[in-house]
Amino acid sequence: MNFDDTPQEAEFRSSVRHWIDDNAPKYLLPYLEKASFATMDLGDYNANDESKAWRKKKFDAGWACLSWPQEYGGVGASPIERVIWQQEEGHYAALGGLFTIGEGMCGPTVMSYASEGQKKRYLPKLAAGEEVWCQLFSEPGSGSDLAGLRTKAERDGDDWVINGQKIWTSGAHHSDYGMLITRTDPSVAKHQGLTMFFLSMKSPGVEIRPIKQANGQSGFNEVYFTDVRIPDAQRLGEVGNGWSVSLTTLMNERLSIGGSMPTGFPEMLALVKSLQTGEGLAIKDKAVRDKLADWHCRTSGLKYTSSRMISALSRGETPGPEASIGKLVAGSMMQDMSMVALDLQDLSGILVDPELAELSARFQAMLLRSPATRVEGGTDEILRNIIAERVLGLPGDIRADKGMAFSDIPTGR
């Protein structure tokens, strides 16, 4: 048992470190260091331009989409090399948010299902950050129950005609392409009538409306489709096979481990080490110490769980559903921690002005953002189901819609 790099890994790490040191946009570092909890504010710099510039630089030097094959814009690096890269990229990784869905989910699906010509056309541009992708899965009536989606695709000659609505599409307003899951046959059971496509977000009939989020920002959107035409050549997988294609996408989401989930614990520790309460430093308070110990244990547990997964990766194993615990643990912990952090600040805990609030108002941002962590990419409840069913082997939930044709399934709000 050791944390040491193999000689080969050490060499790789050192070349990564040198390259980053010589090439990273160091002028952004003061902003990026504060860019936790989805508040990336680069001052006078444009976040998208800076993100794309860093991405392009990495791509040109052969550091983008490390584990992808070379012919599609990657470098064919091993999973462990990808992890090393993530560790070394540090704060600059915050510039990668725009590309996470493309690299982590859309790209791998295109790689598995698109034609050779399409892969050569789209993947290198995705890798280079020249084209941004989004994931058009959730709908107003189907989130957790993704297979209940109703956006319709109807065949018309060599094209498909799309009508319907997607929602919560992160980054749709910055995206060039999207992966779209649709219903092509409502007369069969819900998982069977689905078909996957990709399309240009500039296609006529696509309308993107930003949604103002609960924390005041606008990262996700509603996307409306009115008679949008997609050539059949942009279908991914067989007609009616969209469900298993979507599983490829969702499984790849889990593989993006390594850069372990931020928990906010270092910020919490910094706060209680510096904050004066009526009776001295907050960290001297018995109740604070009790909670701090619990959060440390969870943070440390996640960190070393990720070390165990990295070890499995380096032996060539694929992490399974047990990787679900990261977000489940971190999400509610961030929420709990931010509430305690605000409480310790007493009435001044309500301040959101970074100039006035403790630790540049990081905990206020965390309070307002953490509810989303517990919903996006699988809610806490769905993750518990996944652990119970796929790790512990317990029976699936009893379904009220089992065996019914999609068109017969009752709907509510």
Next chain:
Amino acid sequence: MNFEFSEDQVLLKNQIRRALDDHCRSADVRQILESDSPHDSQLWRVLCEMGVQGTAIDDSLGGAGAGYLELCVVAEELGRALAPVPFSSSIFLAVEALKVAANNEQKLALLPGLASGEKIGTLAAWEINGPLQPDTIAMRWEEGVLNGRKILVPDGDVADVAIVIARDDEGLSLFAVDLTDSGVTRETLETIDPSRNFSTLTFNAVAGQRLGDAGDGWNLLEQVLNRAAVLVAFEQIGGAQRALEMATDYAQERYAFGRPIGSFQAVKHMLADMYVDLELARSNCYYGAWALSTDADELPLAAATARVSATQAFQHCSKNNIQTHGGMGFTWEFDCHLFYRRSNLLAVLLGGQSVWKDRLVSQLESSDAA
């Protein structure tokens, strides 16, 4: 990075599990629980024959010369089987105290007997109900003998040797004491988990030898407790794992309202949360094992982290194992209560959770680590 146990260590684990499957069935644990026997001497002999006690003791001192990672693997299996033997007292506490504090001559005199399992050791520290603090220790060392009383000594009825913390004019020191001395009186204590023995030892002019420097006793004791904490944490995750498995199995087999109770989300989610706590604790234990085996500077933090999270995971899994079993879980006949008892015993064995949490946060205070 290689953050897992090696193939050989996994082989060792399987070997120990097979031996315990044969010699430490629930009936064997119940035998100790329900009788006056302080421990399962037959099982102890089986472990002796396999050389398990000496796992992490040098071969020059009669041990097997393997390391702490191997000992952690052993601890997990003993915890899983609820082994009613004085292993933690003798090996995690007494042996570790000798390793930390004894000089070469003392090691040569005492370790081979403990390594072979012929002799049993323990640690005698507590004197009052409540947390162990330097000022709670009154036992005196004067003119080469000890006088006073130690309560809550684990395996105090069967131990041949005790490591005792006591004071003289120079402060606190550790002493090794031969418990067969006629000045020692032993009195068995009743506890929440009768499958493990605890007793009160009274010393009336009992001879001993000082371990380490005079006045350094508290510091040495803290080092011993840190090392033992990692090993006991492995015992705890072993027990937690078994409790989770029992609950999961029962949830598949038991039906209510025409379906397995494991198909109710309230039950599924309860089990998922047990799994999550156990996985976090397991990862923290691995980190503790690494720190122990490399004698890393982070050992005090790693040990407290493993200790706190393994304590929580075992309590969490053992109580919800009963909940999953419903009324059956509250019968003497089902094994659920064995795990419930053991988890709550181990939770305070080396001092309670609030003490360990305080130690953990003190480490965070003094370092920049987060």
